[in-house]
Amino acid sequence: MEIELSALHWIYVVFIMLIIGFMVKRRDTTLVCLVGIFLLSMAATGDFVLSLRKVFESFVFAIGELLSTIMIICIIVAMSRVLLKTEINEVMVSPFSRIIKNPALAYWTIGILMMIISWFFWPSPAVALLGAVLLPVAIRAGLPALGVAMAMNLFGHGIALSGDFVIQGAPKLTADAAGLPVSEVVSASVPLVIVMGAVTTLVAFFMLRRDMKRGTIEMEGNFDGAGKDQEEAEPHLLSQNQKRFFAFLIPVAFLLNVVAMSIFDLSGGDATGLIGGTTLALLLVLSMFAHKNEGLEKTTSYLIQGFQFGFKVFGPVIPIAAFFYLGDSGFTQIIGDYLPKGSHGIINDLGSALASVVPLTTEIAAMTVAGVGAITGLDGSGFSGISLVGSIANLFGTVIGEGTATLTALGQIAAIYVGGGTLVPWALIPAAAICNVSPFELARRNLVPVVSGLVVTTIVAMILI
Template sequence: MIVELTALHWIYVTFIVLIIGFMIMRRDTTIICIAGIFLIALVATGSLSHSVSSIFNSFSYAITELLSTILVISIIVAMSHTLTATGINDVMISPFRKLIRNPTLAYWTIGILMMVISWFFWPSPAVALLGAVLLPVAIRAGLPALGVAMAMNLFGHGIALSGDFVIQAAPKLTADAAGLPIQDVINASIPLVFIMGLVTTVTAFYFLKRDMKRGVLQVNSSVLSDSSDESPQQNNLLSLGQKRFFAILVPLLFAADVAAMTILDLTGGDATALIGGTSILILLLITLTSHKNKGLEQTTQYLIEGFQFGFKVFGPVIPIAAFFYLGDSGFTKIIGEYLPKASHGIVNDLGVALASIVPLSKAVGAVTLTTVGAITGLDGSGFSGISLAGSIAALFATAIGKGAATLTALGQISAIWVGGGVLVPWALIPAAAICKVDPFELARRNLVPVIIGLVVTTIVAMFLI
């Protein structure tokens, strides 16, 4: 099939290169994305007013596409605030303190708990829910604070966030950019997520134990001076019996959600809606019970805090997503019917053209997606560039002839492991702050295990394409 590349295609490619370049330089890409949207619209329509309107329309389209994701994350964060403020999170986690008897058990118990909690609450709230309660216990068991921070990073911001199987924010972004069903990307990511997670966490644990044995890493008990086993926050809001009741009820409700997803085959937006609705009910129930007469006002306050967090996280994502939606079906909805009649979308056209010029192999495609994902993660968001990874995955898959879902999942995993809170120092601040360690030292500790994990995962992906 012969594809005629137009000025629109070349402008799109030029701005992809510019976006990658600015990310490498650790500069913000919002203005670049807006300029790209404007120029593509101007060349397509020849109308200045239409081009200016297309900027707003692209933002509106991106927000519409991402709204359910932004909502569910905001609601979950709001709910996590109620759990922390009432001390329910302390009671939920307290049974696991008995498991933490030595450094090895501390690392794996905290890591696995962080992973499970992050699947339902997202890593940032999970750090607050888990870290303050289990950090003193882990230190008394002999695990340095840096080891606690590593466990929370690798299992939460790494394994849980890169797969994002429950909330499905990450696969939603990459699947949309690649023009794939969200479930295809999730299914393709499952083996890659767990291979990456297993290799990285085991490697990190090996280096951690080695340096503890050599005396390079030592337990700093001064961290305990500002920490206690009990959360100081408003524990008088609920009685111990009420806390125990909610500590059992909350996991049971989310377990019921997972069972419903499996039995009713709920995926994508339906699964997100179920999690979000359950979170709202939990928020209302706990807030009204704990704050009593002030429950109505406090519910609104928790929701405001949640929405502030949600839009702060996704604020940088919206302009980038708006640009990359132009590469597929979003072009027609944002700008109009201005592509050539034979076009199947800018990204698909570029993929076909690339295949006719340079036959791409599985290996080249896999290495490229890992590299692109890592580059897009350098801004410290992890999410802002995964639309780019999905877009390039679609382009390469068209050129190779298969493997779109695997390449998309690989780019997603690479971007989030680098930028989602594992390698970029300014993305590590929440975990580093709660564990009272240097974020740059934490990033240095995570570096080698993550690189080894990415290499192994990329090689495995070559065989899965």
């Protein structure tokens, strides 16, 4: 059943364009998002007072959706404060310093490690595992913090998550919707994932190297407004042997987390929770050893610093997340059941409408599926719209008589690269926060590489169909 686009759909489209325009101009989008949420609520309910309420409630909903990510970032940052204070981090990074000698080695080493870990446990836990340890090493080798964030982001939330070869959550959703075996979609996605990954990471690397030569990119992140840690390091808090012991214990603890994830089949939020609990335990032990009688108070102090950092990072993101959540199931949870009858959410309706008005040729089919995938990724999930992508790929593949699996894989890659964490600012917060860089700046940096990759990958898909 085809849904007729309503005022809600057109308001949403206009404000997407405004938000993108403001981002390109490097202007703040909070006011635009607030007005968009209010107008969507007014168009749905016609009630001015209720619409004011819904603006606030959309913030509450967005915070709830992002809370687990906020918490893991806050806790990781809190632990990193202890490592810096006691100079345990100096001991931890010394072995990597001998391997990572220059910016290029830092970029590719961090990226490949991120991709491998993300295949097995998804990117968010991988960011937490790698970022705190390898960021200082990369900066010493000459790679800016923003470059570290790009490497983790493009290899983890891009290459690993878009293919999802091991856990196979993404191909299962798209394959079911397209009426294909999962193995067929995975096989079809291999060349496309390789092309997309190669183009995005190479373009990103060469643009990064260009800007480093020009001196237009800062080495260290300073998104929390403070730059360097406010507290001075106190090397006397622990003996050298104690520093070595904890420098050994911390990676071993996280390695045991990886083993536990494999044995107990933990991924996504469960894996992130395990890492968060381990980090809290390490924070408490380190604080007690370093500060002794003041350990309990210092633990609270470190947590406060972590929470302050986390909410500074997330403050600009919550309004834009609140707006884009209205494009999916968040609409009914925030505003109510005011969508047109038969609607599957504003974003999915727009995707379906786009698919219904284009002529069906191989080239148009590939461009449309990629476009629909990118549109459905704008809600910041990457996964919410890939069932729609599979359905459209099945429709187009049936009409043109071939290429259903390739179209399905292409749409999956487009949706997850955009929404799973390389272009939508709040989806790439984990990498941005660990590296202490602005998620909006990271999104802008990723834009040219990801768009270039999508163009080349779409062309390759046309050839393969």
